[in-house]
Amino acid sequence: MVFPQIPAFAGAPGVIRLVGHRGARGVLPENTLEGFEFALKTGVDLLELDVTATRDGVVVITHNHHLTRSMVRDANGNWLQGAEPKVSALSYAELLRYDVGGLDGASAYGRRFPDQAFLTGLRIPRLADLLALLQQPQHRGVHLLLEIKSDPDLLADTAARQALVEAVVSDVRAARMQPRTVLHSFDWDLLADCQRIAPEMPASYLTQLPENTDDAGEDSSKAVNPVAGCTVLDLPDRVAAARGRFWCPYYLDITPQSLARARELGLVTIVWTVNAPEDIERMIDLGVDAICSDYPGRVQRLLLTRGLHWRSD
Template sequence: MPTLEPAPARRLTWLRWGCTTALGLSLWCAGAALAFDLQGHRGARALAPENTLAGFERALAIGVSTLELDVVLSAEGVPVISHDTTPNPDITRDASGRWLQSRGQPFNTLTLAQIAEFDVGRIVPSSRYARDFPQQQAVDGERIPTLASLFELVRKLRADHVRFSIELKRNPERPHESPAPEAFVQAVMAVIQAHGMAGRSTLQSFDWSVLKAAQRLAPEMPLSFLTIQRPRSNNLESGVWSAGAQIARHKDAPAMVAAAGGRLWSPNFNDISQRLLERAREEGLRVIPWTVNETSDMERLIDWGVDGIITDHPDRLRAVMMRRGLALPPAVEPAQASQAPQAVRTATTH
């Protein structure tokens, strides 16, 4: 009997699962069983203000399959879109137009009216953030949107193909800045279900206690287990971030994710190797690494067989996919995007 060569890492995809469970997805979804998941990180962070409606419109105009975003809760318990549990001084101006000089009060202590006063349409020019993203085009007057307003915008633009990867931002080392996991999941799921987006959404978090709560409260929801294993940041080591689990008690990160009931693993792209991707396949996991901005890294990861990539540069990833002959998600033309009323773009009270 001839010796068989080992098969390359097999690419799985959310579309094969999502298209059979979600109602109302586009024909593109139904016909692209092997589509690669192009995720725009915080919209299109390298090109437009992060986690804003303007940024999400930019990502849609480029053409993404998934909008990646972050949510926290306001004092009223309303999900609003922010990467940080407190206002970020690198991107936040107050009602008088002055840059915040330090981290503000936690969002869960601020009302929607107070949150609506912040302008997050521009980076502080002297900041490292500005140096990291010199191509980002400011949109002065852009406000922190609610999760509901994003869903409404996507419906108005008829971007029926796009999915949402929603990160629930909770720091278990600063629990006073966030709601309890159960309350957090309930608040986010209420908005998702009210807008009919359960079949198009995935919940993700570095705090696995949030994912454990989601497994109990919304067992039908796809979940993404976020990981980072850097020398100065490791959410798998102590058990504080990973709901008590510790990497030392498992063979590797894929085994740890699988033991937690995960089906989708989203590691820092620096932490993954081809062998570790193969291990993820052995554990039955799909793999979508974050945040990949250089073309050479995108090429390598696609060669290895990842299921998608989260990137600040959806334009670069789309170009790579085009050269590779991968199926491209539809783009929402800028002319369509411009039809969205300004009231929707800045709303924070939906």
């Protein structure tokens, strides 16, 4: 199958693509419409985001399976206390009671992003809300790297996992966004469901080798990512064998040799999440197809200083 999504993410002479991670997490609250709008205004045409579903089956944009006290406030503006509610246990109406406009600077997660703006009154959006925004004429060239979050508690619940994929695909199809959407996950079994249910959207295989430490304040994906025992050089072949079209390695897990192998296999390679200038420089030197970053402006400026760009037009 010829996928119209691929050229938007594939590098070209003089071009390394730029993906705004959760919008522009280093600058504005992640996975919010405000964060996505900011990224779009700065010339970012590729957006990475995370989705799961509420108790009543509404697909929403959020990374963690629980509302995390480091970034969620209650209706009174207080940081969450006690048990962190699970998104899948809340209705969408209940979810709207919570504010996700800022980070608790005293938390380990908040300390990672000291420059993120602190806003009030932001809500976890529905996937449908972002898809509606992208129907506006000025955003018709924007493409999505849409990560479906796999709940480790539901690995044996085939029906629930399939229902999540079907709900996500239904939203994308209702907005006629299939030609601009890539389905993306650490859970390769879930991606097999995606390929079966939505063959018109290519699959993007995330990888992170187990020896790399998890990021503070974020759900780990190691329980669902089947790469234990692999080497860096194994990963492109395993992705290709699974009929993936995109390989998305953690930036510390890519080498010139593994990138060359990915190219031989026809894979588009997107590295995540690259924030430090020296790491961005190294990815530019490698010549990856795309760089996913919390700080899109840093990538833009470093590309421009090299005489490169993130757009081909």
